[in-house]
Amino acid sequence: MKRVYVSRDMASVALGADEIARTLAQAGCDVVRTGSRGLFSIEPLVEVEMPEGRIGYGPVGAADVGKILDGTHPHRLGDVGALPFFASQQRFTFARCGITDPLSLEDYAAHGGWRGLDAARAAAPQQVVDIVKASGLRGRGGAGFPTGIKWQTVLDAPDGPRFIVCNADEGDSGTFADRMLMEGDPYCLIEGMAIAAHAVGASRGYIYIRSEYPFAIDTMRAAIDRAAGRIAPFVIEVRAGAGAYVCGEETALLDSIEGKRGQVRAKPPLPALKGLFGKPTVINNVLSLAAVPFILAEGAQAYADVGFGRSRGTMPVQLAGNVKHGGLYEVGFGITLGELVNDIGGGTESGRPVRAVQVGGPLGAYFPPSMFHLPFDYEAFAQAGGLIGHAGITVFDDTADMAQMARFAMEFCAVESCGKCTPCRIGSTRGVEVMDRIIAARDAAPVAAEGAAGGYLGKALHSRAPSRIDTGIAAQTALLRDLCDTMKFGSLCALGGFTPYPVLSALDHFPEDFGAPAPIEQAAE
Template identity: 75%
Template sequence: MTTVFISADMASVALGADALADAFADVGCTVVRTGSRGLFAIEPLVEVQEGGARIGYGPVGPEDVAAILSGDHPHRLGPVDALPFFARQQRFTFARCGINDPLDLAAYVASGGWRGLEAARAMAPQAVVDAIKASGLRGRGGAGFPTGIKWQTVLDAGPAEKFVVCNADEGDSGTFADRMLMEGDPYCLIEGMAIAAHAVGADHGYVYIRSEYPFAIRAMQGAIERSAALLAPFTLEVRVGAGAYVCGEETALLDSIEGKRGQVRAKPPLPAIEGLFGQPTVINNVLSLAAVPFILSEGAEAYAAVGLGRSRGTMPVQLAGNIRNGGLFEIGFGISLGELVETVGGGTASGRPVRAVQVGGPLGAYLPPSMFDLPFDYESFAAAGALIGHAGITVFDDTVDMAQMARFAMEFCAVESCGKCTPCRIGSTRGVETIDRIIAGGRGGDRVEALPQMRNAKARQKSVEQEIALLRDLCDTMKYGSLCALGGFTPYPVLSALNHFPEDFGDASAMPAAAE
């Protein structure tokens, strides 16, 4: 009997994986549903077991079953591991995704699962924290804060009741790594949380998942139920968000778990000192916690040996937008942005030139191809006025209007603001209005009629320059006056669009001379 492997990942299912699996089952094949390998251009992907190898075919559909089983389908890819997109990856965190049935506990054990937890439980809590420090692991949710320092603070909090919270409220555009991990290898995340609990002395944990991820919610609930006996005395439960982007901010997330409206808390006190229900709390992103089992099972030195500068280990980079090879690519820090976009991603799906990439979700900076030599690490991006964030890269070709993209950033902030602080709540609304005036003034469009001061090109340009100066001042206020990163990071896409693409805002140097 032929065994085939087909992803049950939400993206794969959206592309027809369920119908493909049914078609193989109908002809008597044994079908194993896995997570996605991470290259969506070849989904739906089927891997056929041939001896000791798994031969891939994709993208394919139910009508291709006979040709696949005969081995002569034109979309035969050969061993999937050997494809260039996968062969050059360094899969520390996503090693099992696409390989096993995500809820098969025996398969998880056979592939090295729980070895990290076993090693941790044989160590004193302080030794575990020291190992995380030595690994150089930093928060993968965006801030890049050293994970070991956060754990040390909670460990030092004494004998109080403590919690471990996983932030799985993955709301950034162009990001899907958290979802893929939870759907493809949920036990890895659970193991990481159990290690954290042992390290800091916590007895209970929460996985906070956005409501838009029903597959991930189902996978995590099933995995928690199946592994409960192995985790004892540590217990876990899933909490589902209600759609608020701001609940991706750690303190708003804690409020949501407590049953309150998700609003940002002023800091200090930090959650590590006074977090969930007022108790010391470790709160980490999915990718941070999922990296922990590798560190404990393979050693901190093995993890720290990969990366660049203070950015150690690997980062699951997510390639999205107008790109040929969209998907997840896990690699050590230090690869250049251009290599990720042009070589790994294959350039734009449209075939047109890349004009801009946004790194770090809707609050990330827009970077032009002239900056493609930038190394992908925290310090290099910070020095360039950019953010790695959750490592989502969204690609745009030369048809994009960057003034409209800047406007979208302000509008997004206005819609998603929790409303607690004035710079974010009011500043974003004023930002939309200001950019609208810049667009109208710079392009001399229909909306200029509403601006009586713009009677000719010279007056119009003067007003545009004044509005741009006002917008920059507003961004400065939002960046330094907002309570959290929603308002504080919104200036990144706005200012980067202004700085790198001034012509889209009606900059005088980029406009043709106009008659008086």
């Protein structure tokens, strides 16, 4: 009986993986359902166990089963791990994804699972915290706050109940790493949470998963049931969110778990001191907690040796949008943005030139190809007016209207705002109105495209005399920048505070889409 491996990841199932698995089972195969390896252009992927190893075929359909089993299918990939997309990765966190049966405790242990938890429980809590500090691990979310410092704060809090909360509310567009890990290697997250619990003295943990991830919710619940004895006395519970983007913010998430409407809390007090149910709480996202087992198993130095500057270890980068090779690529910090988009992603799927990439989800900054030299690093991106966030990269070709994309950011914020603070609630609504006026004025002035080449707009912007442009686009653009400044520094949380990033970066790098002259280097081209 041939053993074959087929992904049960949501993306693979959407492309027909379940039907392929049923057809293989009917053909007498021993079918093992795995997670996805992370390259979606080869999904659905089928791997056949052969004497020389696992031989992959993809993308394939149920009608291809006969040719797969007799080895004649033209989409034969050979050793999938040897493909350039995978061979060049540094898979610390996603090493087992696509390899093992996600719900098999035996598979997990056979591939290095639980070594980190065993090492942690053999050490004192302070030693575990010190190891995480020494690794340089930073939160794989928005701010990149050092994980060990957060754990230390909870450990040092007054005696009493403590909680571990995993933020799995992966609401950013173009991100799927959390989902992939929960569906493909759930025990890795469970082990990371159990290590955190030992480090700070917590007895209970919660995983907050967005309701749009039914496969992840079912997989995590099944895995928690099977691992209950292994992580005892620590207990984990899954809570499903109700679709509010703002609940990805840590304090709104806490309110939601407590059964309240998800609204942002004022800080201080910090959740590390007064978090879930008013008790000291470690809140980390999936990728932060899933990195911890490797650190405890292999040592802090093995993790710290990889990376760039103050950004240590690996980052699972998610390539999406108009990109040829969309998927998850885990690599050490320091690779350039251009290498990720062009070399790994293969450029645009449309074949047209890349115009912009947005890094960090719908509230991330837009970067033009002239900035593709930037190293993927927290500090480098902050200095360039952006953020890494959850490491989602969305690619756009030269047909994208960046003024419309900036408008979308304001509209997104207006729709998703919890409404608690005025800069976010009102500022985003006014922002949509300002953007509509700018776009209307731009579309009514076709000569604006001449810009720096000496057209009407170029002359008007350099004239002190009142003009239609001064009271239209120029005035509204100044108002938009002022509004962004208010939102950035006056909002209670990152939803309103980060919305200016895509708006201002679009204004700065693509002014021609707002009816202003293009930058000199672009105009010259």
